[in-house]
Amino acid sequence: MPKVEHQNSSTVLTDDELRTLDAHWRAANYLSAGQIYLMANPLLREPLLPEHIKPRLLGHWGTSPGLNLVHTHLNRVIKARGIDALCIWGPGHGGPSVLANSWLEGSYSETYPDVGRDGAGMERLFRQFSFPGGVPSHVAPETPGSIHEGGELGYSLSHAYGAALDNPNLLVACVIGDGEAETGPLAASWHSNKFLDPVHDGAVLPILHLNGYKIANPTVLSRLPEHELDELLRGYGHSPIHVSGDDPATVHRAMALAMDDALDRIAALQQSAREDGVAERSHWPVIVLRTPKGWTGPAEVDGVPVEGTWRAHQVPLAGVRENPEHLRQLEAWLRSYHPEELFDAEGRPVADALACVPEGARRLGASPHANGGLLLRDLPVPSLDRFAVPVDKPGTTLHEPTRVLGDLLEKVMEATSARRDFRVVGPDETASNRLQAVFDASGKAWQAQQLPVDEHLDRHGRVMEILSEHTCQGWLEGYLLTGRHGLFSCYEAFVHIVDSMVNQHIKWLKTSRQLPWRAPIASLNYLLTSHVWRQDHNGFSHQDPGFVDHVLNKSPEVVRVYLPPDANTLLSVADHALHSRDYVNVIVAGKQPCFDWLSLDQARAHCARGAGIWEWAGTENGGEPDVVLACAGDVPTQEVLAAAQLLRRHLPDLAVRVVNVVDMARLMPREEHPHGTSDFEYDGLFTEDKPVIFAYHGYPWLIHRLAYRRTGHKNLHVRGYKESGTTTTPFDMVVRNDLDRYRLVMDVIDRVPGLAVRAAAVRQRMEDTRRRHHDWIRIHGTDLPEVADWTWSG
Numbered sequence: 001m002p003k004v005e006h007q008n009s010s011t012v013l014t015d016d017e018l019r020t021l022d023a024h025w026r027a028a029n030y031l032s033a034g035q036i037y038l039m040a041n042p043l044l045r046e047p048l049l050p051e052h053i054k055p056r057l058l059g060h061w062g063t064s065p066g067l068n069l070v071h072t073h074l075n076r077v078i079k080a081r082g083i084d085a086l087c088i089w090g091p092g093h094g095g096p097s098v099l100a101n102s103w104l105e106g107s108y109s110e111t112y113p114d115v116g117r118d119g120a121g122m123e124r125l126f127r128q129f130s131f132p133g134g135v136p137s138h139v140a141p142e143t144p145g146s147i148h149e150g151g152e153l154g155y156s157l158s159h160a161y162g163a164a165l166d167n168p169n170l171l172v173a174c175v176i177g178d179g180e181a182e183t184g185p186l187a188a189s190w191h192s193n194k195f196l197d198p199v200h201d202g203a204v205l206p207i208l209h210l211n212g213y214k215i216a217n218p219t220v221l222s223r224l225p226e227h228e229l230d231e232l233l234r235g236y237g238h239s240p241i242h243v244s245g246d247d248p249a250t251v252h253r254a255m256a257l258a259m260d261d262a263l264d265r266i267a268a269l270q271q272s273a274r275e276d277g278v279a280e281r282s283h284w285p286v287i288v289l290r291t292p293k294g295w296t297g298p299a300e301v302d303g304v305p306v307e308g309t310w311r312a313h314q315v316p317l318a319g320v321r322e323n324p325e326h327l328r329q330l331e332a333w334l335r336s337y338h339p340e341e342l343f344d345a346e347g348r349p350v351a352d353a354l355a356c357v358p359e360g361a362r363r364l365g366a367s368p369h370a371n372g373g374l375l376l377r378d379l380p381v382p383s384l385d386r387f388a389v390p391v392d393k394p395g396t397t398l399h400e401p402t403r404v405l406g407d408l409l410e411k412v413m414e415a416t417s418a419r420r421d422f423r424v425v426g427p428d429e430t431a432s433n434r435l436q437a438v439f440d441a442s443g444k445a446w447q448a449q450q451l452p453v454d455e456h457l458d459r460h461g462r463v464m465e466i467l468s469e470h471t472c473q474g475w476l477e478g479y480l481l482t483g484r485h486g487l488f489s490c491y492e493a494f495v496h497i498v499d500s501m502v503n504q505h506i507k508w509l510k511t512s513r514q515l516p517w518r519a520p521i522a523s524l525n526y527l528l529t530s531h532v533w534r535q536d537h538n539g540f541s542h543q544d545p546g547f548v549d550h551v552l553n554k555s556p557e558v559v560r561v562y563l564p565p566d567a568n569t570l571l572s573v574a575d576h577a578l579h580s581r582d583y584v585n586v587i588v589a590g591k592q593p594c595f596d597w598l599s600l601d602q603a604r605a606h607c608a609r610g611a612g613i614w615e616w617a618g619t620e621n622g623g624e625p626d627v628v629l630a631c632a633g634d635v636p637t638q639e640v641l642a643a644a645q646l647l648r649r650h651l652p653d654l655a656v657r658v659v660n661v662v663d664m665a666r667l668m669p670r671e672e673h674p675h676g677t678s679d680f681e682y683d684g685l686f687t688e689d690k691p692v693i694f695a696y697h698g699y700p701w702l703i704h705r706l707a708y709r710r711t712g713h714k715n716l717h718v719r720g721y722k723e724s725g726t727t728t729t730p731f732d733m734v735v736r737n738d739l740d741r742y743r744l745v746m747d748v749i750d751r752v753p754g755l756a757v758r759a760a761a762v763r764q765r766m767e768d769t770r771r772r773h774h775d776w777i778r779i780h781g782t783d784l785p786e787v788a789d790w791t792w793s794g
Contacts, residue, residue, distance in 0.1 A: 092150010107365030119347025162478020373519025375483030395792025610663030633697025
């Protein structure tokens with residue numbers, strides 16, 4: 001028997017309401033199954049034949065009936081209460097369901113006019129599903145009303161909370177599959193309710209859909225005793241409402257009661273916070289929905305049970321074209337929904353099937369919040385001149401680049417204090433990453449207990465910290481996809497935790513850029529700091545610069561990677577990133593004191609070029625260089641300039657060119673990346689035949705991969721991080737990885753023709769200094785004085 005706890009007994013469906021809700025649900029179930037199986041005869045106006053069946057049966061039926069039930073009942077409460085809502089479909093492989101409901105409500109045909117809401121359009125809807133040239137089987141960017149790619153599980157709830165932040169009038173329903181509920185990212189995201197401000201944010205209604213099975217195994221939460229599951233959800237800070245059963249009529253009544261109960265509670269919680277000033281943390285409702293997997297599908301196939309088992313996960317009847325009994329079962333299954341009652345002679349949905357559907361932008365497939373670029377406003381970034389550091393002479397003053405950026409972000413936070421559409425997220429590292437100036441404009445979002453020793457906690461704050469990179473990523477993605485702006489600040493080594501999540505977001509952006517109806521959204525901006533070369537407190541465990549490699553493998557029209565060498569270039573790059581659309585921008589910058597190389601005007605010009613010659617640092621004097629010293633990253637830049645200075649002192653006749661790279665894509669061919677350079681441009685910077693000694697922030701083979709097709713690649717020698725790390729002095733880190741200035745000078749001598757003999761004494765002096773460094777730090781615990789006190793004096 002179905003069951004509802006905490007139900008509002010005044011909410012009772014009439015017979016007419018029950019009939020129309022069931023009509024909508026049956027129509028959605030029919031359309032969902034039809035997409036998996038049919039390529040012709042969509043309304044079963046003739047007996048089903050093998051040629052009506054798709055040659056390849058792809059898709060997921062098991063979760064679809066439950067998703068259809070949720071969609072149907074969300075429609076009812078949205079229409080009855082006149083609310084704005086968005087739904088995140090965690091079991092995104094239930095794509096047939098979301099497509100079916102979008103087609104039923106009309107938003108699909110409005111988006112894709114060639115798929116009309118009639119019999120011909122239904123045939124196109126069916127045929128295109130998981131078909132060459134059609135649409136994916138998962139909920140995807142092509143799906144109206146979606147902001148959540150269903151290909152990978154675990155991110156639905158954090159996306160939902162991101163969408164609700166600073167959207168006070170929005171209800172975000174989130175269907176969580178019981179397989180998805182087993183993932184680490186989902187488990188951590190239950191804690192998002194401790195960060196949701198009931199005054200300024202919307203509400204999230206999690207709907208935990210327990211149908212019992214994953215692909216081939218039972219699910220953990222579905223096998224917990226109900227009291228144990230309740231204790232878990234209450235421990236997370238939710239109040240559970242249970243709905244369970246397999247009889248459609250009684251489940252409809254129970255689900256209506258549960259939805260009204262949940263929304264009544266949400267309204268009361270918001271009213272108490274907004275009107276009565278209640279400050280205690282709210283315990284938000286969660287609906288636990290238990291229905292059979294593959295509900296209303298074949299009960300048994302080939303003598304084994306299917307409905308209510310793992311066998312219903314994908315395609316319950318697999319051999320329909322070849323097996324007459326399977327074809328008979330499929331026809332009986334599809335006809336059990338009585339399509340003749342649900343669609344008229346032209347194949348249009350009848351009035352009963354549409355009675356619960358809201359109108360206009362309140363339809364889930366037409367919500368502007370699911371096409372966030374429609375709501376996006378330009379970010380008010382103040383002029384950089386207010387924040388730039390003065391640079392009268394390169395390499396003589398030092399600033400902490402991220403601290404300088406923090407001053408800019410504080411003003412952005414301040415400028416958006418009324419409109420509330422900018423957030424900074426990160427795993428407990430805002431102050432550690434020197435961005436604490438933002439706390440002058442906004443505290444840290446926090447709804448849980450506060451103690452007198454706490455600092456910067458604020459029930460209405462817009463800085464968000466939780467020690468779960470997955471949750472930070474999910475929050476920010478949901479926030480951006482619904483039309484807002486933000487920045488993710490993270491230790492460089494641990495941003496790898498979201499490798500898979502950024503994959504999905506990049507795929508989403510790549511696809512959405514090809515859909516003219518999806519408006520561009522604000523870019524996903526990463527600031528990676530506390531980087532590999534300065535891990536004074538932590539050492540080897542915190543040293544991994546490989547996120548750049550990961551991102552540069554992805555769609556070139558979407559990804560951008562910047563390595564600004566000082567404070568002013570960081571300001572310039574950040575300004576560009578914050579104004580950009582539809583990109584994933586990765587910015588790697590240090591938080592430790594760093595030399596100032598360029599004035600703001602010089603930084604702007606240099607960043608616009610992406611890579612350029614620093615004439616003031618070299619000795620080519622307008623002629624042809626003997627060697628090119630190239631660098632990307634703040635620490636490599638300092639080591640290259642120190643090496644250039646040593647070469648100027650010890651080998652004054654050597655013509656040295658210094659090239660700094662800010663935009664890593666500039667190393668790629670133009671045909672491979674929009675920011676790439678032609679061979680002519682590349683050779684102009686690096687020459688065709690001169691040795692190039694490249695000091696790079698990360699793993700050296702990335703530079704070889706980006707430049708392998710260039711004429712001068714055989715002359716390219718790259719120094720970078722090679723997994724030699726520990727807790728040691730800053731300079732010892734570069735020595736351990738052969739990135740130090742003395743090693744670079746030795747590389748020049750080894751690779752410039754004629755220097756091996758002529759400069760043998762210089763090379764020996766460099767090697768001796770490296771040995772002296774080794775002994776010095778083990779006695780004194782600090783770097784050599786000539787390194788620690790070094791400044792540029794070219």
